[in-house]
Amino acid sequence: MERLNWHLAAELAKTYEVRVVGPAGAAGYAPAGVAVREAPLQPLRAFLWHAARRARAEARTWRPDVVLAGSGLTAPPALWAARACGARTAAYVHGLDLVVPHPVYRALWRPALRRIGTVVANSRATAALAEGIGIVPTRIAIVHPGVELPAPDPAARARFRAAHGIAANAPLLLSVGRLTARKGLLEFVRDVLPRIAAQRPDVLLAIVGDAPAHALYAQPQTPAAIQAAADAAGVGTRVRFLGKLFGQDLADAYAAADVHVFPIRALPNDPEGFGMVAVEAAAHGLSTVAYATGGVVDAVRDGASGRLVPPGDAAAFAQAVIDTLQAPPSAEALRAFATEFAWERFGARVADALLRNKR
Numbered sequence: 001m002e003r004l005n006w007h008l009a010a011e012l013a014k015t016y017e018v019r020v021v022g023p024a025g026a027a028g029y030a031p032a033g034v035a036v037r038e039a040p041l042q043p044l045r046a047f048l049w050h051a052a053r054r055a056r057a058e059a060r061t062w063r064p065d066v067v068l069a070g071s072g073l074t075a076p077p078a079l080w081a082a083r084a085c086g087a088r089t090a091a092y093v094h095g096l097d098l099v100v101p102h103p104v105y106r107a108l109w110r111p112a113l114r115r116i117g118t119v120v121a122n123s124r125a126t127a128a129l130a131e132g133i134g135i136v137p138t139r140i141a142i143v144h145p146g147v148e149l150p151a152p153d154p155a156a157r158a159r160f161r162a163a164h165g166i167a168a169n170a171p172l173l174l175s176v177g178r179l180t181a182r183k184g185l186l187e188f189v190r191d192v193l194p195r196i197a198a199q200r201p202d203v204l205l206a207i208v209g210d211a212p213a214h215a216l217y218a219q220p221q222t223p224a225a226i227q228a229a230a231d232a233a234g235v236g237t238r239v240r241f242l243g244k245l246f247g248q249d250l251a252d253a254y255a256a257a258d259v260h261v262f263p264i265r266a267l268p269n270d271p272e273g274f275g276m277v278a279v280e281a282a283a284h285g286l287s288t289v290a291y292a293t294g295g296v297v298d299a300v301r302d303g304a305s306g307r308l309v310p311p312g313d314a315a316a317f318a319q320a321v322i323d324t325l326q327a328p329p330s331a332e333a334l335r336a337f338a339t340e341f342a343w344e345r346f347g348a349r350v351a352d353a354l355l356r357n358k359r
Contacts, residue, residue: 004145004276005070008092009034011146011347019062021055021077023047052077059084066090066354069116072097076112090118090354092143095126095273095295098133110134120353122274123295129271141353144298146346147279147338152331156255164206164240166256171203171325174257174286176250176277179211179226181219182270184263184291188317189230189239192263195318197235200325205261206240208253219270254284259324262290262300266311275299278306283338285331289320304329305337 005022010031012018018034020026023041030036037058039050051074059067059081069078069091082089091113098113100106110133113119120141121127127140161168173196177183185207196203211220223241230236245253254260260281264272272294279299281288288306290296291313302308306329307320 004092006031007146007343008068008070008347008350011343012351014347015351019058019064021051021058023051048074048077052080055081056084059087063087068092068354072109072113075109075116079112079115088118088354089116090120091116092120092122092350093126093130093273094122095129095271098126098129099269099271101269118353118356120350123298125271125295125298126273139356141349141356143346143349143353144341145274145276145279146343147276147283147341149283149335149339149342150251152285152335153251153255156252160252160256163252164242166204166206167202171200171259172257173203173205173259173261173321174208174253174281175205175261175263176208176253176280178209179207179221179223180270181221182265182267182272183221184265186221186226186229187265187314188261188263189226189235190233191314192261192317192321193230193235193238194233195315196321197238199322204238204240206242206253206257208242208245208250210243219267251284254281254286257286258328259321260286260288260306261317261321262288262296263317264291264293264296266291266293272296279338279341282306282334283341285334287324287329287334289317289324291317301337305334 009018009020013034021037024038027036037054039047041047055077063085064087067078067082067087067089069075072093075091114134119130119135120143121130122145127142130140131137211222230239262278274295278288282305288300290300291311292308293311300306300308309316309320
């Protein structure tokens with residue numbers, strides 16, 4: 001979410017003057033030419049209070065045309081700031097920020113979101129959630145998150161595999177993301193990976209990411225719990241935990257893998273708003289197999305950027321992975337799909353959405 005907001009600021013700053021109110025330390029990551037006012041991040045209620053005060057003070061002196069909340073969580077401060085100068089309001093929502101199962105959040109944040117002028121949803125599924133809490137459909141726009149489009153690196157596959165002791169021809173599955181119950185890694189190693197290993201005994205699963213320490217609402221799945229499930233299912237030696245990877249290391253992981261697996265689970269009050277990692281995988285020429293749930297159906301185009309299988313159907317998921325290993329789609333076609341999500345297009349679409357309640 002933080003990375004998306006910086007890209008959002010950077011793209012809008014190409015055409016408009018942009019100022020950001022963000023957490024302490026944010027100025028060090030700001031795009032060129034974007035002024036930042038910082039607020040202490042912890043505890044969360046203190047951040048919201050200080051961010052609201054800084055935003056309102058900025059609105060009074062600078063008088064922006066639009067106050068944009070980077071998520072539903074900051075919708076109330078955005079509304080308060082906008083009232084100080086008569087600005088229009090907008091919020092980019094991600095899914096979970098619409099349905100957090102906390103009575104205070106529902107009592108205070110949902111009414112604020114219903115008063116926001118334009119709600120930009122990251123997927124059709126998130127737009128449906130927005131309608132479900134009473135946001136008027138005509139005020140909802142759908143703009144999928146963006147992605148960087150890296151140049152192909154022919155040496156990356158061998159480099160990553162050599163660095164991690166993975167045989168050149170071993171089928172390598174990759175999971176990227178926070179280790180939470182919604183991401184479904186424990187269920188994947190328990191129910192799906194053994195079916196794949198039965199046909200491809202040399203298969204490996206590389207897991208990039210860790211359990212969240214700070215999140216709006218998340219049920220963690222620890223590496224120890226996932227490993228225990230894999231051990232009990234007889235595939236413990238087929239799993240590698242790589243922790244967090246960034247930059248070139250993450251790009252190499254995508255390049256080294258044969259299939260990106262995305263076993264998202266449909267959990268009450270914990271939706272998958274979009275599934276950005278599936279688009280990132282495509283941008284690196286890597287196909288995704290995923291359960292067709294939530295916003296994932298916007299991030300994976302079945303038959304083009306990967307395979308979508310019925311939610312919870314472990315046998316179908318395993319077969320889709322095996323089929324993809326045997327006949328992978330072309331990297332060029334996958335990258336072509338990802339170009340639809342380029343950050344430049346994302347910025348232009350958000351800018352257009354922000355103008356909707358002006359026209």
